[in-house]
Every structure is written in C-alpha cells, then in structure tokens.
Amino acid sequence: MKINGNEIKPGNVIEHNNSLWVAVKTNAVKPGKGGAFNQVELKNLLDGSKLNERFRASETVEKVRLEQKDYQFLYEQDGALVFMDSETYEQLELQRDFVGERAAFLQDGMIVTVESHEEKPIGIQLPGQVTLEITEADPVVKGQTVSSSYKPAMLENGVRVMVPPFITAGEKIIVDTSDVTYVKRAEA
Missing domain, CATH: 2.30.30.30 (SH3 type barrels.)
Known part of the structure; x- marks a missing residue:
C-alpha cells in the first residue's frame, strides 16, 4: 500500500x-x-x-503489512528455539540469537507473537511481564535507606536484576521483559 x-x-x-x-x-x-x-x-x-x-x-x-501470528514456546535444542502454531500444530525454529537476550525469559507453554513478512520471521514479541523466582539475593545492609538503594539478585533463569532490599531468595517477583527491571512482588 x-x-x-x-x-x-x-x-x-x-x-x-x-x-x-x-x-x-x-x-x-x-x-x-x-x-x-x-x-x-x-x-x-x-x-x-x-x-x-x-x-x-x-x-x-x-x-508494509506484517503478518502477526501467535506461537507457543515448546523447548530449546542446539541453540534453536522451537515454537508451535497452536492452530495448525506446525513447528517453527528460530535461532536463539534471533530472539536475543530476552530468550532467557521464555517459559514452557508461553505464547509469543511472531511477526513475519512474506513467510520470513523478522521479529518476536514476548509477554510484557513474567513471574520468576529469586535464587539468590544479597542480604540487607542495616542503615541503608529504602528509597535510594536497590540490591542485585539472581533470577531462576540466570538473569541479574536489581530489586528492593525487602526481597529475599525464594520469593517470586514480576519482571518487565522489555527492559529487564523489577516491577513488583508476585502474589502468592
């Protein structure tokens, strides 16, 4: 057009x-x-x-109009991410570096939107937020003020994120996938 x-x-x-x-x-x-x-x-x-x-x-x-289609993430194999079209059950393989560092946020069964032009995938959209568990978090240092200090924490997928001091290992938090930031504590 x-x-x-x-x-x-x-x-x-x-x-x-x-x-x-x-x-x-x-x-x-x-x-x-x-x-x-x-x-x-x-x-x-x-x-x-x-x-x-x-x-x-x-x-x-x-x-240009891009075709957008929802796919379900199945698994990763040899550097390739495998997705399935939930209507036709056709599988689509994308290289991990096509998705980039956000590939760490893919979870089994997650629905993503793949944008393609003339049947060739050119982009992928992940859900805006995901819930992940903190595997390790630095202890709180007494005397730090809550408003100014965030501490580093490791997520279950191996990604580091800055969290407020009250977050401890074992808790689940919601993370923004676009800029890899802490949003809030997940409700139990």
Whole structure:
C-alpha cells in the first residue's frame, strides 16, 4: 500500500532502499522557505541499523503489512528455539540469537507473537511481564535507606536484576521483559 511521505507515523513499517524499516520517530517540519517534509528516524528490521531520512509530502513509500501470528514456546535444542502454531500444530525454529537476550525469559507453554513478512520471521514479541523466582539475593545492609538503594539478585533463569532490599531468595517477583527491571512482588 502506497502512502505519502508526510503520512509516515511511528510504528509504521516501510520498504526503503530495498529493505524493511520501522519508523521509530517522526517530526513534521515546515520550513519558512521550501516545501514541508517529514524527518523520520528509521530502524532496519533485518540488521538493526538506524537511518535518518527526509520524506517530502509529494514522495510515496510502500507501507508494509506484517503478518502477526501467535506461537507457543515448546523447548530449546542446539541453540534453536522451537515454537508451535497452536492452530495448525506446525513447528517453527528460530535461532536463539534471533530472539536475543530476552530468550532467557521464555517459559514452557508461553505464547509469543511472531511477526513475519512474506513467510520470513523478522521479529518476536514476548509477554510484557513474567513471574520468576529469586535464587539468590544479597542480604540487607542495616542503615541503608529504602528509597535510594536497590540490591542485585539472581533470577531462576540466570538473569541479574536489581530489586528492593525487602526481597529475599525464594520469593517470586514480576519482571518487565522489555527492559529487564523489577516491577513488583508476585502474589502468592
């Protein structure tokens, strides 16, 4: 679907320079002289590189629709993560480095959304928050103020996270998967 350069919004995926790009930020500029343009910060969906580009209102770009499908995480084998389409039971294998460091948050049976373009996976979305158990946490140092100090703790999946002083080993907490931060103590 063709759209004008001034219609590009953050989150849009466009085809540009023979590659797929997602618009991260856009800024409509109306200079005193000359025509208006849209200053767009783009991120390449295939290799992660960034690009700043100007699109005039008269230019057209190809807006790409990504197919989104839910898959269930089954297991990891030899560096490959195996997912299953819950409707067709077809399996999909993705390399661990495709998912990146967030692969540590995958749990058996977890539902993820895989984005693909022309049958080729280009992105994956994990649930926003997961519940994990603390395996080790530093003891509280007396005299520390609660408001200013967080302490390091190790999660059951081997990821380090900063937690408030009152959290101890064996407790379950909720962690934000996008920026790997403590959200709150999980309810028992």
